[in-house]
Amino acid sequence: MILGAVLAGGRSSRFGTDKALALWRGRPLIEHVVAALQSVSQTIVICGRAHGSAAAIPDRPMPDLGPLGGLNAALHHARAHGFDRVVTAPCDTPLLDEGLLDLILSSAGDAWLADMPVIGIWRSEHAAALDAHLQGGGDRSMRRWARLIDARPLAYAAPFNINRPADLEMLDGR
Numbered sequence: 001m002i003l004g005a006v007l008a009g010g011r012s013s014r015f016g017t018d019k020a021l022a023l024w025r026g027r028p029l030i031e032h033v034v035a036a037l038q039s040v041s042q043t044i045v046i047c048g049r050a051h052g053s054a055a056a057i058p059d060r061p062m063p064d065l066g067p068l069g070g071l072n073a074a075l076h077h078a079r080a081h082g083f084d085r086v087v088t089a090p091c092d093t094p095l096l097d098e099g100l101l102d103l104i105l106s107s108a109g110d111a112w113l114a115d116m117p118v119i120g121i122w123r124s125e126h127a128a129a130l131d132a133h134l135q136g137g138g139d140r141s142m143r144r145w146a147r148l149i150d151a152r153p154l155a156y157a158a159p160f161n162i163n164r165p166a167d168l169e170m171l172d173g174r
């Protein structure tokens with residue numbers, strides 16, 4: 001059983017407004033990501049902030065710890081609801097491609113995209129350890145945490161991600 005999780009907190013300081021809600025092809029970016037993740041799971045959670053009608057689960061153990069706080073919330077949600085693993089993606093990659101999702105799904109254990117560690121697949125059994133790591137003021141880097149648990153880095157081109165408003169215009173050429 002796999003849970004899909006969109007990491008949708010953060011400050012969007014380079015974008016200027018909440019980038020999850022920025023429109024591309026008439027839909028908010030976050031909806032494109034949710035639609036892509038629906039090919040890996042029927043159950044998708046948004047981690048961080050609620051967006052429009054989409055409910056969100058709050059970061060754990062507190063907000064503003066970065067994507068790792070969102071992953072921690074997803075792992076706990078997964079454990080509480082009987083999911084073995086969580087596939088994560090950020091809210092700002094509307095062009096998540098099937099090849100990448102297939103690669104992630106075919107990975108045994110934990111794996112993450114070497115060029116974009118917020119994309120990965122994680123066993124929910126890490127929930128308690130990640131909680132303890134963050135509660136104890138541990139390092140908030142997703143990449144370093146992935147290495148700490150010996151998750152496998154995957155070599156695959158990272159999807160284009162939106163950081164600034166001008167990036168939206170570049171999406172159409174891709």
Ligand SMILES: Nc1nc2c(ncn2[C@@H]2O[C@H](COP(=O)(O)OP(=O)(O)OP(=O)(O)O)[C@@H](O)[C@H]2O)c(=O)[nH]1
Nearest residue numbers: 008009010011012013014047048066067070090091
């Ligand atoms: N749940 C959660 N997601 C986060 C958090 N910080 C960043 N993210 C998500 O992680 C992804 C990558 O975030 P960044 O673009 O590096 O950071 P950002 O804070 O959103 O944007 P900047 O302020 O411009 O750096 C995006 O999908 C963010 O929504 C957080 O504290 N909690």
